[in-house]
Amino acid sequence: GESVGLHLPTLSVQEGDNSIINCAYSNSASDYFIWYKQESGKGPQFIIDIRSNMDKRQGQRVTVLLNKTVKHLSLQIAATQPGDSAVYFCAENRPWEGGSQGNLIFGKGTKLSVKP
Amino acid sequence: KAGVTQTPRYLIKTRGQQVTLSCSPISGHRSVSWYQQTPGQGLQFLFEYFSETQRNKGNFPGRFSGRQFSNSRSEMNVSTLELGDSALYLCASSLESFWGSPLHFGNGTRLTVT
Numbered sequence: 001g002e003s004v005g006l007h008l009p010t011l012s013v014q015e016g017d018n019s020i021i022n023c024a025y026s027n028s029a030s031d032y033f034i035w036y037k038q039e040s041g042k043g044p045q046f047i048i049d050i051r052s053n054m055d056k057r058q059g060q061r062v063t064v065l066l067n068k069t070v071k072h073l074s075l076q077i078a079a080t081q082p083g084d085s086a087v088y089f090c091a092e093n094r095p096w097e098g099g100s101q102g103n104l105i106f107g108k109g110t111k112l113s114v115k116p
Numbered sequence: 117k118a119g120v121t122q123t124p125r126y127l128i129k130t131r132g133q134q135v136t137l138s139c140s141p142i143s144g145h146r147s148v149s150w151y152q153q154t155p156g157q158g159l160q161f162l163f164e165y166f167s168e169t170q171r172n173k174g175n176f177p178g179r180f181s182g183r184q185f186s187n188s189r190s191e192m193n194v195s196t197l198e199l200g201d202s203a204l205y206l207c208a209s210s211l212e213s214f215w216g217s218p219l220h221f222g223n224g225t226r227l228t229v230t
Contacts, residue, residue: 032216043120043206043221044159089159093215102215103174104149106159 012113019080021110023073023090030105032093035064035075038109039086047075047088077112085114117142120222122207128228134195137225141188141209147171148190149214150182153204153224164214165190172214194227202229 013019025033031052036044050057050064050073057064063076073090087109095102121140129135141148149164149172161174165184182192188209194201204226208219 034218036219036221041223043208043223044219045221046218049218091159102172104161104214106151106161108158 009108010111010113012115013080015080015082015114015116017080019075019077019084019112019114021075021077021088021090021112023075023107025071025073025090025092025105027092027094027105028068028071030092030094033064033066033073034091034093035062035073036089036091037084037086038089044089080112080114082114082116085112087111120207120209120220122205122222122225124225125223126226126228128230129197130230131197131199133197134193135197135227137192137194137205137207137227139190139192139207139209139222141190141207142220145209145211145220146188147210147213148184148188149208149210149219150190150192151206151208152176153206154202159206161214162192166213197229199229202227 034049035047037047038044048059048062048064050066055066061078065074089109090107092105093102094105123138147166150162151159153159162176163170163182164172168184179195184190204224206221206224208221210217210219
C-alpha cells in the first residue's frame with residue numbers, strides 16, 4: 001500500500017561533513033511534512049517541518065527540501081556532529097478521504113552514524 | 117515546562133492478559149495521540165484524543181482502546197494481548213491537534229508479551 005519510505009536505511013558520515021537524508025511519499029494530497037530525530041532509548045524529537053506551499057525551509061544547521069513534482073523530501077544537516085547520530089524519520093500528514101482530520105504516516109527511518 | 121511523561125517505562129505481560137499504559141501531556145496541550153513502534157512496521161498511529169473524545173483513529177483492531185481525562189492525561193489499554201503486541205508504545209501531545217503540527221513525544225513504554 002501507499003507509505004512514506006526512505007531511499008537509504010543507513011548513512012555513515014564523517015564529523016564536519018554535510019548529511020542528506022531522503023524520503024519518498026506517495027500521496028499527492030499530503031500537505032504537511034515533518035522530520036523527527038530519535039536517539040536510542042528516547043522518543044522522537046521534532047526537528048523541522050514544511051508545508052506543501054513551500055519548497056524549502058531552514059532551521060539551525062538543518063534544511064528541509066520538498067519536491068512535490070517527484071514526491072520527495074530531504075533533510076540536510078550541515079557540519080554533522082557526533083550528537084547528530086540517531087535515527088531520522090520523515091512523517092506525512094495525509095488527509096482522510098472522508099471524515100476526521102487525517103492520518104499521520106511515518107517512514108521506516110534512516111540511521112545516521114557520525115564518525116569522529 | 118515538563119515534557120510528556122509515560123509510565124511505566126517497561127512492562128512484561130503474558131498472552132491473553134490486558135495492559136494499561138499512562139501518558140501525561142505537556143501542560144496546556146489538549147491533544148494526546150498514541151503510536152506503536154516495532155522494528156518491522158516502524159511507527160504507526162493508533163489514535164488521538166482531544167477534550168476527552170477520540171477524534172482520529174488508525175488501523176488497529178478494537179483490542180486497542182484509550183481514553184482521556186479532563187486534565188488531558190490519557191491512558192491506552194490493550195486487551196487479550198498477543199505476542200505481536202510487543203512494541204514500544206509512544207504517546208505524543210500537541211496544543212490542538214496531532215495533525216498539521218509538531219508533536220512532542222514521551223520516551224515510551226516498552227511492552228513485552230511472552
